[in-house]
Amino acid sequence: MSAAIELVGVSKWYGGFQALKGLDLTVAEGERVVVCGPSGSGKSTMIRCINQLERHQKGDIRIHGQALTGEPKRDAPILRETGMVFQSFNLFPHMTVLENCTFALSWVKQMPLAEAEAIAMSHLERVRIPEQAKKYPLQLSGGQQQRVAIARALCMAPRIMLFDEPTSALDPEMIKEVLEVMVELAGTGMTMVVVTHEMGFARTVADRVVFMDQGEIVEQAAPEVFFSAPRYDRTRLFLSQIL
Amino acid sequence: MSDAPLVFAPRPADPPPPSTIGVVGWMRANLFSSVPNAILTFLGIYIFYVVVSAIVNWALVNAVWEAENRRQCLDMVGRSGACWPGVAAWIPNLIYGLYPKDQVWRINTGFLILIAWAVPLWLPRVRSKVAIGLSLVLAYPFLASYFFHGGQQTLVWTALIALGATAFAWTWLTSLAEMRFGLGFGPLVARLFGAADDERARRIGWGALAALYVLTFVIVSQLDFVEVQTRFWGGLFLTLVISGIGIAFSLPAGVVLALGRRSEMPLIRVFCVTFIELFRSVPLITILFMFNTMLPLFLPEGVEVNRLLRAIVAVCLFASAYMAEIVRGGLQAIPKGQYEAAAAMGLGFWQSTSLIILPQALRIMIPSIVGNFIGLFKDTTLVSIIGLFDLLSMSRAVGEDTRWLGLFIEPFFFITLIYFVFCFLMSQYSLNLERRLGEGQRR
Numbered sequence: 056m057s058a059a060i061e062l063v064g065v066s067k068w069y070g071g072f073q074a075l076k077g078l079d080l081t082v083a084e085g086e087r088v089v090v091c092g093p094s095g096s097g098k099s100t101m102i103r104c105i106n107q108l109e110r111h112q113k114g115d116i117r118i119h120g121q122a123l124t125g126e127p128k129r130d131a132p133i134l135r136e137t138g139m140v141f142q143s144f145n146l147f148p149h150m151t152v153l154e155n156c157t158f159a160l161s162w163v164k165q166m167p168l169a170e171a172e173a174i175a176m177s178h179l180e181r182v183r184i185p186e187q188a189k190k191y192p193l194q195l196s197g198g199q200q201q202r203v204a205i206a207r208a209l210c211m212a213p214r215i216m217l218f219d220e221p222t223s224a225l226d227p228e229m230i231k232e233v234l235e236v237m238v239e240l241a242g243t244g245m246t247m248v249v250v251t252h253e254m255g256f257a258r259t260v261a262d263r264v265v266f267m268d269q270g271e272i273v274e275q276a277a278p279e280v281f282f283s284a285p286r287y288d289r290t291r292l293f294l295s296q297i298l
Numbered sequence: 299m300s301d302a303p304l305v306f307a308p309r310p311a312d313p314p315p316p317s318t319i320g321v322v323g324w325m326r327a328n329l330f331s332s333v334p335n336a337i338l339t340f341l342g343i344y345i346f347y348v349v350v351s352a353i354v355n356w357a358l359v360n361a362v363w364e365a366e367n368r369r370q371c372l373d374m375v376g377r378s379g380a381c382w383p384g385v386a387a388w389i390p391n392l393i394y395g396l397y398p399k400d401q402v403w404r405i406n407t408g409f410l411i412l413i414a415w416a417v418p419l420w421l422p423r424v425r426s427k428v429a430i431g432l433s434l435v436l437a438y439p440f441l442a443s444y445f446f447h448g449g450q451q452t453l454v455w456t457a458l459i460a461l462g463a464t465a466f467a468w469t470w471l472t473s474l475a476e477m478r479f480g481l482g483f484g485p486l487v488a489r490l491f492g493a494a495d496d497e498r499a500r501r502i503g504w505g506a507l508a509a510l511y512v513l514t515f516v517i518v519s520q521l522d523f524v525e526v527q528t529r530f531w532g533g534l535f536l537t538l539v540i541s542g543i544g545i546a547f548s549l550p551a552g553v554v555l556a557l558g559r560r561s562e563m564p565l566i567r568v569f570c571v572t573f574i575e576l577f578r579s580v581p582l583i584t585i586l587f588m589f590n591t592m593l594p595l596f597l598p599e600g601v602e603v604n605r606l607l608r609a610i611v612a613v614c615l616f617a618s619a620y621m622a623e624i625v626r627g628g629l630q631a632i633p634k635g636q637y638e639a640a641a642a643m644g645l646g647f648w649q650s651t652s653l654i655i656l657p658q659a660l661r662i663m664i665p666s667i668v669g670n671f672i673g674l675f676k677d678t679t680l681v682s683i684i685g686l687f688d689l690l691s692m693s694r695a696v697g698e699d700t701r702w703l704g705l706f707i708e709p710f711f712f713i714t715l716i717y718f719v720f721c722f723l724m725s726q727y728s729l730n731l732e733r734r735l736g737e738g739q740r741r
Contacts, residue, residue: 106642107641108638108641108642127646131644131646134644135644137642138642138643139638139639139642141635141638141639141642143633143635144635145633145635145636145638145639146639147636147639147640147654147658148658149657149658149661158643158653159643159644159645162645162649162653163643163644163645163649204639207643208642208643211643211644
C-alpha cells in the first residue's frame with residue numbers, strides 16, 4: 056500500500072531564512088499524525104507545503120504516490136485529495152453556512168445545487184450544526200465556525216485532512232466541541248495530520264506524534280512512548296513547558 | 299427555619315424622571331445642557347434663520363415668475379428677488395443643449411429605455427439579474443448611441459444596434475417569464491414547443507433568441523434617425539452621457555487595473571502602476587487639455603477624433619485610475635486567509651477572485667466607490683473648459699442671451715439644485731445598498 060503523504064528532503068526558505076531543513080516524513084493511509092513543536096519550528100509551514108499554500112523549493116512531496124510539480128493545473132486534482140482546516144476558520148463571511156459548504160461543490164465539481172446541498176447537510180449533521188445552515192458565519196460562535204470549516208472541507212470528499220492549529224483561536228469550552236468532532240472523524244479511518252498543542256488529543260487519537268524544532272523533525276514516536284520517554288532534551292523541555 | 303434558599307424577586311423598574319425623556323428631555327440634554335451651550339444654540343438658530351430667510355425671500359417671496367426679459371424683472375423687484383422666467387425659458391436648453399427640438403424625443407426615449415432596462419434588477423422573483431445587468435452595461439451603449447446620434451446605418455452598425463434592441467427585448471421577456479412562470483425566456487419557449495430533453499430545450503431557447511434577433515434587425519434597419527452631431531449635444535444630457543460612460547467604464551477598468559497592480563507578473567504590474575500613478579498625479583483639467591489639443595498632433599493626418607469622444611476617453615482613463623486605487627484598498631482589506639481557504643478547496647485564481655474576494659471587497663468599498671462616482675459626476679463640469687456645452691456652460695449661456703443679459707445667479711442656483719438632487723440620490727442609494735448587503739453579516 057502506498058503512503059498517503061510522502062515528504063522527501065523538503066526544504067523551504069523565506070528569503071535567506073530556512074524554515075524547513077530537508078524534512079523526511081511518511082504518513083500511511085488512515086494514519087493519524089499529530090505535529091507539535093514551539094512556534095517558529097516550521098510545523099505550519101510543513102502542513103501548508105503539503106497542500107501547496109506555500110511552495111517548497113527543494114525536495115519532493117507525493118500524495119498517494121503522485122508527486123507535486125508546482126504547476127497549479129497539474130497539481131489541482133492531486134491536491135483535491137486533501138482538505139484543510141485553518142486556525143482562523145477562514146469561512147467566507149458573505150455566504151451562509153450552507154453556501155460555504157456547497158460553494159466548491161458547485162464551482163469546482165460542477166455539481167447540481169440540490170445534490171450539493173444534500174452533501175453539505177449530511178456533513179453539517181456530522182459536525183452537529185445542521186440547524187445553523189441558513190445563518191452567516193459571523194453569527195456563530197468560534198467553535199461552531201470551526202465545525203463549519205471542518206464540514207466545508209469534508210464536503211469535497213478528501214482522503215486526507217490537514218488541521219493547522221484548529222483550536223488555538225478558541226475559548227476552552229469551544230475547544231472541546233471541536234476536538235470531539237475531530238475524534239469522531241479519526242474514528243472513520245480518515246488520514247489526518249494535525250498541528251496542535253492539545254496533548255490530550257494527541258494521547259487519545261494519534262498513532263504517532265512528531266516533534267519539530269528549528270525546521271527539523273527532532274523525534275517521532277507513538278504517543279505512549281513520546282510522552283513517557285522522550286529521547287531528546289529539547290523534547291523534554293518542550294513537554295515540561297506545555298504539560 | 300429550614301435552609302430553603304431565599305427567593306430573589308427583582309424589583310419592578312421605576313419610570314425615568316420626566317425631565318430626561320421626551321422632547322423636553324432631549325432638548326435639555328442636547329441644546330441647553332449649560333449656559334455656553336444655550337448661547338450657542340440661540341446663535342445657531344439665529345444664523346440658520348438669517349441664511350434661510352434670505353434665500354427664501356430671494357428665491358420665492360420676492361421672486362418674479364412672469365416677465366418677457368431681464369429688464370422687466372429688474373424694474374419690478376430690482377436685485378432683491380430672483381428672475382425665474384429667464385431660467386424657465388432656458389430649461390429645454392439646460393437639459394438638452396442645442397439638440398434639435400423636433401428630435402428631443404429621441405433623448406427622452408433613450409433614457410426611458412435605460413430606466414426600463416434597469417427596472418427588472420429591482421423586481422422580485424427575477425433570477426437572471428446578473429445577466430440583465432451585464433446586458434445593460436454591454437449592449438445598451440449601442441442602442442443609446444444610435445438614438446442619440448442617429449445617422450446612416452452600415453451593416454455592422456445595424457447589427458450592433460439590433461444586438462442592443464434584442465438584449466432589451468430579452469431582458470423584459472425573460473423578466474416577465476420569470477415573474478409569471480418562474481422560467482427564463484428560452485426555457486419557457488422550449489416548454490411551449492414541448493422540448494423532450496435538456497439539449498433540445500437549449501437549442502430551442504437559442505433558436506428563439508436568434509428569431510428575436512432577426513426580428514429586431516429588420517425593425518432596426520427600418521429606423522431612419524437624422525444625424526445629430528455631437529457638437530449639438532449639451533446641457534444635463536451631455537453631463538449624464540459623459541458621467542454615465544465614465545461611471546460604467548471606470549468600475550470594471552478599475553478592478554482590472556487593481557488586480558494588475560497586485561499581479562505577480564512584472565510586465566503587467568509595471569504597466570498598471572505606471573498608468574495609475576501617471577493619471578493620478580495629473581489634474582483632470584490637464585488631461586482634458588492634453589487629449590483635446592495635443593492628441594490630434596500625435597494622430598496621423600486625416601484621422602479626426604470627435605471632441606466629445608476625446609473628453610469621454612480622458613474622463614474614463616482618469617476615473618479608472620482613481621477607481622483602481624479604491625479597489626486596491628478594498629482588496630487589501632480582505633484577509634489572506636480567504637485566498638488560502640479558496641485555494642485549499644480547489645478554486646483557481648479567477649474563481650476565488652471573482653466569487654470570494656471581489657464580492658467582499660466591493661461591499662466594503664461601496665462608500666468610496668459612490669463617493670468617486672459623485673466626484674466624477676461633478677468633475678464633468680470641467681469639460682466646459684474644452685468647449686463642450688455641459689450643464690454648467692449652458693447655464694452660463696443664459697446670461698449671455700440678449701434677452702436675459704447678466705442673468706447668472708438664477709441659472710447657477712437652478713443647476714445647483716439639479717446637481718444636488720443627483721448626488722444626494724446617489725449617496726442615499728449607496729447607504730441603502732450598504733444596509734441591505736450588510737444584513738446578517740456584521741459581528
